[in-house]
Amino acid sequence: MKIIENIFKFNGGVKAQTRKSISTKVGIQKIGIPKYLKIPLRQHIGNLPKLKVKEGDVVLKGQLIAEADGSVSAAIHAPTSGKIKSIEKILLPHPSGLPDYGVIIESDMKDKWIKKIPINWAKIGVEATIKALQNSGIVGLGGAAFPSHLKMGSKATKINTLIVNAAECEPYITCDDMVMRERSEDLINGIELVESLLGAKNTIIGIEDNKPEALSQLQFHTKSHKNISIKVVPTIYPSGDAKRLIFLINGIKIPKGKRSSEYGIQMFNVATIIAIYRYISFGEPSLSRITTISGNITKPQNYEVLFGTPLKALINQSGGQKIKNDNFIMGGPMMGFKLPSIDVPVTKAMNCVLGAEPEMIEDKKEPLPCIRCAKCAEACPVSLQPQELYWFSKSDQFEKAQEYKLFDCIECGCCSYVCPSNIPLVQFYRYAKSELISEFRAQEEADVARERNEFRIMRLERERQERAERNAKRRAQSSKEEKSKLIDEKRAAISAAMDRIKEYEKKK
Amino acid sequence: MLIAILVLILLALIIGLVLGFSSIKFKVKGDPIVEKIDAILPQTQCGQCSYPGCKPYAKAIASGEADINQCPPGGEDGVKALAELMGVEYKPLDESHGITKPKSVAFIDEDTCIGCTLCIQACPVDAILGAAKQMHTIIEKECTGCELCLPPCPVDCITMEVIEENAENWKWKYPVYSLSKKTAKVQ
Amino acid sequence: MFNQQSPFIQKTSSVTQVMLLVMLALIPGILVYVYYFGFGVLFNLSAAIITALVSEFIILKMRGLSVKNYITDGSAIVAASLLAISIPSIAPWWIIVIGTLFTIVIAKHLYGGLGSNLFNPAMVGYAALLISFPAIMTKWPQPIEYLSIHEHLNIFLYGLKEKVDGFTSATPLDFIKTQLFLGNKVIDTSSYQSYADATKIIGIGYLLGGIFLWYKKIITWHLPITFIISLFVIASIFWLIDPIQFQNPMTHILSGGSLLCAFFIITDPVSGPTTPKGKIIFALGVAVLVYLIRVFGGYPEGIAFAVIFMNICVPLIDKYSQPKVFGHD
Ligand code: SF4
Ligand code: SF4
Numbered sequence A: 001m002k003i004i005e006n007i008f009k010f011n012g013g014v015k016a017q018t019r020k021s022i023s024t025k026v027g028i029q030k031i032g033i034p035k036y037l038k039i040p041l042r043q044h045i046g047n048l049p050k051l052k053v054k055e056g057d058v059v060l061k062g063q064l065i066a067e068a069d070g071s072v073s074a075a076i077h078a079p080t081s082g083k084i085k086s087i088e089k090i091l092l093p094h095p096s097g098l099p100d101y102g103v104i105i106e107s108d109m110k111d112k113w114i115k116k117i118p119i120n121w122a123k124i125g126v127e128a129t130i131k132a133l134q135n136s137g138i139v140g141l142g143g144a145a146f147p148s149h150l151k152m153g154s155k156a157t158k159i160n161t162l163i164v165n166a167a168e169c170e171p172y173i174t175c176d177d178m179v180m181r182e183r184s185e186d187l188i189n190g191i192e193l194v195e196s197l198l199g200a201k202n203t204i205i206g207i208e209d210n211k212p213e214a215l216s217q218l219q220f221h222t223k224s225h226k227n228i229s230i231k232v233v234p235t236i237y238p239s240g241d242a243k244r245l246i247f248l249i250n251g252i253k254i255p256k257g258k259r260s261s262e263y264g265i266q267m268f269n270v271a272t273i274i275a276i277y278r279y280i281s282f283g284e285p286s287l288s289r290i291t292t293i294s295g296n297i298t299k300p301q302n303y304e305v306l307f308g309t310p311l312k313a314l315i316n317q318s319g320g321q322k323i324k325n326d327n328f329i330m331g332g333p334m335m336g337f338k339l340p341s342i343d344v345p346v347t348k349a350m351n352c353v354l355g356a357e358p359e360m361i362e363d364k365k366e367p368l369p370c371i372r373c374a375k376c377a378e379a380c381p382v383s384l385q386p387q388e389l390y391w392f393s394k395s396d397q398f399e400k401a402q403e404y405k406l407f408d409c410i411e412c413g414c415c416s417y418v419c420p421s422n423i424p425l426v427q428f429y430r431y432a433k434s435e436l437i438s439e440f441r442a443q444e445e446a447d448v449a450r451e452r453n454e455f456r457i458m459r460l461e462r463e464r465q466e467r468a469e470r471n472a473k474r475r476a477q478s479s480k481e482e483k484s485k486l487i488d489e490k491r492a493a494i495s496a497a498m499d500r501i502k503e504y505e506k507k508k
Numbered sequence B: 001m002l003i004a005i006l007v008l009i010l011l012a013l014i015i016g017l018v019l020g021f022s023s024i025k026f027k028v029k030g031d032p033i034v035e036k037i038d039a040i041l042p043q044t045q046c047g048q049c050s051y052p053g054c055k056p057y058a059k060a061i062a063s064g065e066a067d068i069n070q071c072p073p074g075g076e077d078g079v080k081a082l083a084e085l086m087g088v089e090y091k092p093l094d095e096s097h098g099i100t101k102p103k104s105v106a107f108i109d110e111d112t113c114i115g116c117t118l119c120i121q122a123c124p125v126d127a128i129l130g131a132a133k134q135m136h137t138i139i140e141k142e143c144t145g146c147e148l149c150l151p152p153c154p155v156d157c158i159t160m161e162v163i164e165e166n167a168e169n170w171k172w173k174y175p176v177y178s179l180s181k182k183t184a185k186v187q
Numbered sequence C: 001m002f003n004q005q006s007p008f009i010q011k012t013s014s015v016t017q018v019m020l021l022v023m024l025a026l027i028p029g030i031l032v033y034v035y036y037f038g039f040g041v042l043f044n045l046s047a048a049i050i051t052a053l054v055s056e057f058i059i060l061k062m063r064g065l066s067v068k069n070y071i072t073d074g075s076a077i078v079a080a081s082l083l084a085i086s087i088p089s090i091a092p093w094w095i096i097v098i099g100t101l102f103t104i105v106i107a108k109h110l111y112g113g114l115g116s117n118l119f120n121p122a123m124v125g126y127a128a129l130l131i132s133f134p135a136i137m138t139k140w141p142q143p144i145e146y147l148s149i150h151e152h153l154n155i156f157l158y159g160l161k162e163k164v165d166g167f168t169s170a171t172p173l174d175f176i177k178t179q180l181f182l183g184n185k186v187i188d189t190s191s192y193q194s195y196a197d198a199t200k201i202i203g204i205g206y207l208l209g210g211i212f213l214w215y216k217k218i219i220t221w222h223l224p225i226t227f228i229i230s231l232f233v234i235a236s237i238f239w240l241i242d243p244i245q246f247q248n249p250m251t252h253i254l255s256g257g258s259l260l261c262a263f264f265i266i267t268d269p270v271s272g273p274t275t276p277k278g279k280i281i282f283a284l285g286v287a288v289l290v291y292l293i294r295v296f297g298g299y300p301e302g303i304a305f306a307v308i309f310m311n312i313c314v315p316l317i318d319k320y321s322q323p324k325v326f327g328h329d
């Protein structure tokens, strides 16, 4: 273990009030098993997983209920034992407030485990282990919810350094902090494991300097590990953003559209590493997470919650809001979103729930026009020109916005945070991005339609020609033998056509 | 006097040279105009423009035979893009060709379908699956919403359904707040 | 409901606060100014601020904008004050009113109001006055020639009368230009020495205010430092070539409002560039133009024209001085 002092400072960022200490007074507690668990199928980035159960099935804790569909997807497991009550559309914790498919489990309160099968990775080999990981249901628990097995390795890239993201820069959120304080041993074991799976030579833990307790735990547990070093980074939001943290630690700037693995670096969040460790060493799939509940809350603290637990249970357990306004925010105050409803379940991405402080949701002072003060540009950690992006997004000049690198924006909110004119800048970027994305999608669909239309025109033309040829032939033939030959030919033509269709399907 | 004239001539020459040079150097080598027009058209292949598909309409625009405002699925934005590409004045969509509707897909009521294959022959993008005397169904992803399969169906079992907003195609909205008391959207 | 998306927390800062700090920063300069050139300055200031507020109010009403939100932003007051302290303290009220109206109505609101003005409003007002009333705009009192409040009020209300003439002074830059024009080789500096000393002290007042603004992070170092250094370098080059014909660089920096320009005028965010590199280019451009107009141009003071000219170039400067986006170098 060694502590590395020198860091590479990125431009911009803001020093917001961290307000973390309010939720670290008590240790992590468990939320009891609820009667009904609503488990959304879409809890990660990528394809919807394939259902493996039907209504009325009895499931055990840890049993697979939906299997990953393709590699960019993650499995879903039953968080407790019980019966599948129904499969229906449920409300998701998503800014849209739109419903999507989910499984409702009526728990039998026995919490009976399926047989846990640890993975002897040394025996079955790294590749098979990574494959097995796809069925673990583990996704990035920092909030991004990217399926973890995808980050575990590909033959093309060689990983030298594992970076553990323990920065946790968003105000209020303390789930990683608490995990490090209480489960450092698991974390270090997990690091050893992930490091070997990646084939990395060393590990650097990046942690913000506002977590002294967690830091001393880490120091204590890494004493005898030469390959693990700790880098303390200053508390500047958004130091926990993956690319910012890599720069802070290694001085490498990874541009938009490139993965850190191309630079020999892979990054995992603290909680994700522990989840991987629990799965491989104990056969426990991803069934619960630590969630911070804080802000305008009577008893702000961290809970271990089963996925699918109603958010209301969490809120009730922590005593509800101090000042009642029934508004809750999922994620931190900088990048989170207001929950359209509190009738939603806890999901894999739910790292934090904030009871909205009155000043967070009341109508603020009305925005004034941009005075071009460039405060936003000074605060932008990506060195963008937010005032220009704002101008282009506001006037629907999306091409221009793209030229000014709209898609490099990480929506960190620093620009809106500092703007003296109170302009909701990030909202304009979200709007512009989603317009552009839907434009891209429409363009893709149009391209497919064009291709299919051209194919059809070709097909019709060919069929017409073939028919003409056949007619000509038929006219030329009379004898019986020839007729039987004709039948053969027809058969051949049909099978050829079938082949062609197959080929086309395959090509698709 | 003479000097002034000489200076002006010299200036004109230099500017002329610069312009000439840059027009050669910065010339945009583009794909033929038909391709570019076709790229803007939405590829619905519905024929509402009174041409048998998007490509033929693109050809007609390129040759000056057709106007730029005949494509209802492309909408006003499409007309604007075409006007910009062709360097002509924007004009509103010609409503005699139809009005812009929200994007929809066709649905076959599989209980009513008699398997006549007439719709298959009508579909410009082969989005309908089925064989003679068998129930047909539509590949939702491929359907462009052109409505060409509606008229041929003898039992009227095909309906168009608007694509609703769902968790996948959901978009962030334009931030609305008022700078002045009069206008809601800041422009 | 614009605040229903993240970020849900915000730094407490507002345009009003920014403008308030700018006004605070102007105070030392203004105090020294009053000390040397009399109470006329305060009359000018009040006239400018009142005109600005009244015209702003009327125009906001006409444009249907929220008067409450906009008049409290303070930008009109700052622009009017900057104009007022650029005008000689013995100017009559109608000069101030005309200049302020130019600043608020034409330079600010006809270009779209707060945030949309292409040109520095105070400088537009100043340039308009300089072109229309060159005589009044270049007539300064002899420093510490104490006029009573009463006399100042008289001048303010009725303009400068014949009988008090003779106590005015030309600015050093102007004086030298006239002398050279008249063919005088050896210049008697004593006639403007006291004026030059006065402006030096006023300049230091502005410098203090500027440092305060920089400390408060309202302005960055780029504009003022580049401006001062560039002006110093250009002036030094000419001065080294011919120390008689050209003023020494310190005079250039400490006179004629150079420091006001460096910290308060070119730092106007709306009409200036936004990128760090752009700021350097902009300040350099202004410095060069200021020097050229002062020394070779037809006007005694070049700041207004230099700033307005560089304002035109801002969109271009911004476009070509974009900083490298993270990871794109
Ligand atoms: S911080 Fe706000 S007012 Fe300043 S330049 Fe950025 S968007 Fe404009
Ligand atoms: S939200 Fe985007 S533009 Fe604003 S500071 Fe963050 S990265 Fe920069």
Ligand code: SF4
Pocket (backbone or CB within 6 Å): B105, B106, B122, B123, B124, B125, B126, B127, B128, B138, B142, B143, B144, B145, B146, B147, B148, B149, B150
């Ligand atoms: S299924 Fe019908 S509406 Fe859809 S593309 Fe084919 S013909 Fe058009």
